[in-house]
Amino acid sequence: MRVAAAAFCLSLAACGPGADDPGPGAVTVGEAKALDDAAAMLDARRPPAEAATVAPAPPPPTPPTTPSAKP
Known part of the structure; x- marks a missing residue:
């Protein structure tokens, strides 16, 4: 009887989650992997x-120059 119980426990421990079983969050175990x-x-x-x-930041653009008015 002990051997059967030990074999059952070992076989149950070897089972892992299937790929379609729910995993962390809203994804399956397969998706998480x-x-x-x-x-x-x-x-x-x-x-x-x-x-x-x-890269260094580019210099700021210079304002456009206007021609100076001659009197």
């Missing part, structure tokens, strides 16, 4: 922080 995989791929494509350079 796909989102995690996509985020990991995007993180792998991102350059390191020290490689990022910030």
Whole structure:
């Protein structure tokens, strides 16, 4: 009897959520895994922080000049 109970517990513990089972938020477990995989791929494509350079801001436009009136 103990062997059967132990086998049942082990087989039940091996069961995981199915891909269509509700997961965190309003997505299924399969969708959540796909989102995690996509985020990991995007993180792998991102350059390191020290490689990022910030371009200086362009100077403000100069006001148009008007010809001076001669007396």
